[in-house]
Amino acid sequence: MRMKAAVLYEVNQPLVIEEIELDPPKSGEMLIKLVATGVCHSDVHYYTGDVPREFPIILGHEGAGIVEQVGEGVTSVQPGDHVVLTFLPSCGRCRWCHTGHPNMCDLGAKLRTGKYLDDTYRHHRASDGKDINSFLFVSTYAEYTISPEASVLKVPDYLPLERLCLLGCGFTTGFGAATNAAHIKPGETVTIVGCGGLGLAAVQGAALSGAGKIIAVDVHEAKLSMAKQFGATHTIVNRHNWKEVVEEIHEITWGVGTDYSFEFVGSDQTDETVKICYEGLRKGGTLFMVGVGRVSKKTLPIGPTNFSLWRKKLQGVLFGDAQFRVDIPRYIDLYQQGQIKLDEMVTQEFRLEEINTCFQNLLDGSKMARQVIRYD
Ligand SMILES: [Zn+2]
Numbered sequence: 001m002r003m004k005a006a007v008l009y010e011v012n013q014p015l016v017i018e019e020i021e022l023d024p025p026k027s028g029e030m031l032i033k034l035v036a037t038g039v040c041h042s043d044v045h046y047y048t049g050d051v052p053r054e055f056p057i058i059l060g061h062e063g064a065g066i067v068e069q070v071g072e073g074v075t076s077v078q079p080g081d082h083v084v085l086t087f088l089p090s091c092g093r094c095r096w097c098h099t100g101h102p103n104m105c106d107l108g109a110k111l112r113t114g115k116y117l118d119d120t121y122r123h124h125r126a127s128d129g130k131d132i133n134s135f136l137f138v139s140t141y142a143e144y145t146i147s148p149e150a151s152v153l154k155v156p157d158y159l160p161l162e163r164l165c166l167l168g169c170g171f172t173t174g175f176g177a178a179t180n181a182a183h184i185k186p187g188e189t190v191t192i193v194g195c196g197g198l199g200l201a202a203v204q205g206a207a208l209s210g211a212g213k214i215i216a217v218d219v220h221e222a223k224l225s226m227a228k229q230f231g232a233t234h235t236i237v238n239r240h241n242w243k244e245v246v247e248e249i250h251e252i253t254w255g256v257g258t259d260y261s262f263e264f265v266g267s268d269q270t271d272e273t274v275k276i277c278y279e280g281l282r283k284g285g286t287l288f289m290v291g292v293g294r295v296s297k298k299t300l301p302i303g304p305t306n307f308s309l310w311r312k313k314l315q316g317v318l319f320g321d322a323q324f325r326v327d328i329p330r331y332i333d334l335y336q337q338g339q340i341k342l343d344e345m346v347t348q349e350f351r352l353e354e355i356n357t358c359f360q361n362l363l364d365g366s367k368m369a370r371q372v373i374r375y376d
């Protein structure tokens with residue numbers, strides 16, 4: 001079938017909206033008509049080349065839509081079902097899926113190639129048939145997509161897909177970092193560095209867990225005022241002086257530092273943001289690395305002596321350490337009860353044709369929490 005999609009041909013060049021020929025679903029796959037996709041900052045890492053990929057590629061990994069057609073052997077959904085796409089697949093059979101870590105599923109090894117699980121492409125340029133790389137088996141900057149059943153979760157059909165799409169990456173990643181990875185207990189203290197979509201979801205997770213102090217740090221004051229709305233108890237403007245920020249964290253915590261800190265910025269900022277997270281921790285505290293850094297960068301600014309003598313801990317977090325077939329339905333219940341806020345996370349809606357504006361907004365580091373593209 002023919003559809004429109006946004007194709008990235010080169011780093012830092014505008015995405016091109018063009019006609020794509022999409023193959024029918026093969027065994028274990030389905031065709032999904034996308035209703036909405038969040039514009040997650042992780043896509044920008046591929047756009048800028050922080051994380052290299054094969055081009056051309058159709059990015060987008062925070063989608064939700066309606067199943068149109070299922071391939072042979074698909075049992076968990078049928079045409080007409082509403083679904084959220086998860087940017088990581090889970091097979092349900094490997095060691096990691098069986099030990100409560102579907103975010104580390106062995107299918108993840110196939111995500112780097114741009115091909116599907118059978119090592120072939122589904123997307124082809126309509127004008128000349130050239131193969132186009134897919135992204136994480138979801139490629140949501142398009143009117144339709146093909147996804148394996150491992151990447152799809154059925155959701156209630158009476159809730160807005162233009163909000164539930166955030167559960168496919170950003171919200172689940174940020175909220176889960178606070179609730180699954182850190183297991184914040186009532187009264188514990190946290191520093192959250194970077195208050196975009198992920199950081200604001202972490203603020204919500206910390207608030208719902210009963211954190212005593214939630215210190216939000218960002219370079220943009222507008223983002224900090226959003227963090228306050230979502231439950232931050234203190235905010236600090238990072239004026240690119242990490243010592244000043246750390247002093248403020250210590251002042252707020254009576255000289256102790258916070259129990260946990262979360263790094264949500266990544267990119268080429270990690271020398272500064274990790275320093276803030278690490279130095280702002282209490283003795284024995286844990287730093288959770290969530291932001292996607294530049295692949296070419298190989299070091300973190302953490303001194304080995306201080307690391308052992310202060311008994312600090314460092315932990316990577318992927319997709320909020322979510323068991324997403326269990327956690328996303330939990331989050332949907334909390335959304336319905338008004339305990340987590342998805343509507344307020346969406347600051348602006350766009351059409352696919354405006355995708356380059358969305359990317360520019362993210363690069364400018366503007367006041368957006370989440371931009372959502374709608375296809376309906
Ligand atoms: Zn994402």
Ligand SMILES: [Zn+2]
Nearest residue numbers: 091094097105
């Ligand atoms: Zn698995």
